[in-house]
Amino acid sequence: MAVDLIEAADPSGPRRRVPVGDFDVETLVWANERRVMMRLVIPVTAGGNTPTGRGIANRTYELRSRRVVSMDLETGETALMFGNERVRLRESLNLGYIVDYLPDDPDHVLMAAREYSGLMALHRVNVDTGRADLVERGSQLTLDWSTINGVPVMRRDISTRGSFINIFVRPDGEGRWRRAWRQPTAQVALADFFWIGAAERSGHALVAARLEGENVLAVRELNLETLEYGPPMASRPNVDVSGSLVDARGRYMAAAFYAPRLEYDFVDSDLGAHHRAMNGFFGNECNVVLADADAAHNRFIIRANGPRDAGSWYLYDKTARHFEYLGARTLLDTRRLGPAEAVQVATRDGASIEAYVTAPPGGAPGPVIALVHGGPESRDVLGWDRQAQILAAQGWWVVQPQFRGSGGYGLGFASQGWKRWGDRMQEDVEDALARVIRDRGLDAARVGIMGTSYGGYAALMGAVRRPDLYKAAISICGLGDLGEALAYERRDDESADGFVYNYWVSRIGDPRTDAAAIASASPRLRAAEIACPVLLVHGVNDRIVQVHQSRRMNEALRAAGKPVEYVEVPDAGHADWEDDVEKGLMERYVALFSRAFA
Known part of the structure; x- marks a missing residue:
């Protein structure tokens, strides 16, 4: 596997090829002006003694580990984030999660890793050496953090059995975490709440949230101190916001909607005209994703996908109104x-x-x-x-x-x-x-x-x-069998108020009052x-x-x-x-x- 480096000012010029060995490169991001960070997927063989119906069998299976390597493009020198810290390796297959690229601190990034105790911890990692210094510890249930200017202000924790997710916030990065939202894991794919980034006002964050009594998911401000929400900043009738566009400095650029293809509502209306032109370039047949932008919002990495495009990449120059083809995920006829x-x-x-x-x-x-x-x-x-x-x-x-x-x-x-x-x-x-x-x-x-x-x-x-x-x-x-599924959810619901079970009762039916309908809608019974x-x-x-x-x-x-x-x-x-x-x-x-x- 190798990585090609393309000069943005001359994308059709010669490419510099950097070999990375027998690993798959999952993501590629600039750490600073001289170093690039690559998340590698590394096969790992695991296993052990497993009970079977006839005794104990020794089984092995393949897993995927993720590590991040930074490379100095002038010298070729590499650094492995977290180095060879075996304690962290023992507990965390995924050492590839970068929480914040810290644009104001080009020598460091924030990364999450699970420690020997099972606790998820946030670290400031030096991109030149790979050395990690502890910022704070979460819990054994912590999934990730969201930050503003390098300060963790939001945290997601999963429940013990994995049935729901708690979202906690704090305004200053040092106070007590308070729960701002809770949602079943079954709803995560299209959640009623998700993080977007920093708001312009201090002490506020931008989130997508559907408040009680509202129909659609909308972009709005959240006061991290009072947990009060502002009015919708971006929303559409009968269509939920599906994502957002945020630049490398965390600045909010647009809300994303599928109607039925991808559309953006941009803060800068001029970008909206460019995106419509981009769609025309692809014959209005693709979802044109703005995957990355430079600091001036002039050059964009475009990822297109459509019914007849499994995924292709382009560099778009806004000033020149020019597309440069970079490559494709899969070349299909x-x-x-x-x-x-x-x-x-x-x-x-x-x-x-x-x-x-x-x-x-x-x-x-x-x-x-x-x-x-x-x-x-x-x-x-x-x-x-x-x-x-x-x-x-x-x-x-x-x-x-x-x-x-x-x-x-x-x-x-x-x-x-x-x-x-x-x-x-x-x-x-x-x-x-x-x-x-x-x-x-x-x-x-x-x-x-x-x-x-x-x-x-x-x-x-x-x-x-x-x-x-x-x-x-x-x-x-x-x-x-819907009745059996509800019974399982009731047994497995670890929330004190039956939160997850009640979610499914509201969707499928109540076994106490809807038993006949639940049975009629269960294929196993028919x-x-x-x-x-x-x-x-x-x-x-x-x-x-x-x-x-x-x-x-x-x-x-x-x-x-x-x-x-x-x-x-x-x-x-x-x-x-x-x-x-x-x-x-x-x-x-x-x-x-x-x-x-x-």
């Missing part, structure tokens, strides 16, 4: 990739939802697959989707419905799916399929459904509800109604959806005499397996649909 578009779907009860439709290359009518996202309070975006493109490459159409209950469209939209698992949320998937089949002239006799997490549940429930529609269903880490072949996949170590959900679903289908395949992925959690495992699984998904559509 665009002729083998399918275009995608957003369509509006009128539901059977008069509502309107969005769906993303990926056509096979050439666009010939054929079979169609519903690819349902997880969450359920998550969403798809109109961008690169590996699963959708693999399915489309087989000549199949792919529909990704943003059913009511999805996140990202405001709380009002999400709440329309609460306690409607198994009916309204499934109906929206069916209505999106019906619209696309009708408008594109697709084969209504060859329809499949698949998804991960909630999407896996939706695949199973779809097979229960519509044996006439679906010819195959694939559930990846999906729920089969396995006999499924007619199509089913493939179940689950990671053995899944802590989000327990593996017994798929195991018991498999047992129920077999007991009912239904065609089912079950795959357990060892040493894996919630669909977090490696790419080689995913490749093998995708081959099985394609094989199942091919047989069903034959």
Whole structure:
């Protein structure tokens, strides 16, 4: 592996190549004018004695460690952050987390590492020597910090069993930490609160927050002393803010929204005009991410991704209005990739939802697959989707419905799916399929459904509800029994007030008053109604959806005499397996649909 250094003033000129050895480089950031910092991914073999059904077995498995190396570009001298401190290495596989690049202190960065005691600690690390000095200690539950001018003012701690996250703040970096927010880990993908950066006013931070009684997530100031929130600084009707753009000095530049592709609301309106022009450069087919900016906000590193672009990088010069191609994540033949578009779907009860439709290359009518996202309070975006493109490459159409209950469209939209698992949320998937089949002239006799997490549940429930529609269903880490899932959440909820359990009761239903509806919406209890072949996949170590959900679903289908395949992925959690495992699984998904559509 090597790193190419490109002169920003002459990007088409000769590149300087710096070898880094047999490691993958995950990120590359300037520490100062002379040193560059590289986060390396290093394979590590771990293992030990593991109990089995027949005794004790010695097992080994591969993990990934992360380390940061700084390199002096003039001398070639390197320094390993944290050096060879074996105590920290023993407790922290990830020694690659840089919290703050400290733009006013070019010789140091702030980094987090877990110490021998298990405590997460924040350190000031010298980029020339790698030596680390303690700034402060968190707890064994601390995940990370956020800082203003190098001072930690916000901290995230996970609960003991990992079911929720506490967010603490303090105004001066020295006072008592106070809880400002709490959210279930299930909601982290589209959280109701996240850090953005420093506000212009002292003692304030910029955050994205959805306050009580509000529909959308908006950018606003948070007073770190009083915990009071200011009015929205950036928001849109019925669309949540999805992220932000902050420069290397922590200055807020824009709020990000997906509508359905990436758009920014810039503080500097002139940048908005440039971003619209950038979208035009990519044919209005890509999400154009401003990944980095120089201090003058004149040169930008652009990362583009779209249905037919797995990720490409460019340097954009604002003054010259010029793009310079830098490289691509994966070089794929665009002729083998399918275009995608957003369509509006009128539901059977008069509502309107969005769906993303990926056509096979050439666009010939054929079979169609519903690819349902997880969450359920998550969403798809109109961008690169590996699963959708693999399915489309087989000549199949792919529909990704943003059913009511999805996140990202405001709380009002999400709440329309609460306690409607198994009916309204499934109906929206069916209505999106019906619209696309009708408008594109697709084969209504060859329809499949698949998804991960909630999407896996939706695949199973779809097979229960519509044996006439679906010819195959694939559930990846999906729920089969909602009542059992609620019982598990109740047993596992470590919060004093039942915070996590009550969250799921509000979304799925209350076993005391909604028992019949919960049972009716549980595919395991209705396995006999499924007619199509089913493939179940689950990671053995899944802590989000327990593996017994798929195991018991498999047992129920077999007991009912239904065609089912079950795959357990060892040493894996919630669909977090490696790419080689995913490749093998995708081959099985394609094989199942091919047989069903034959």
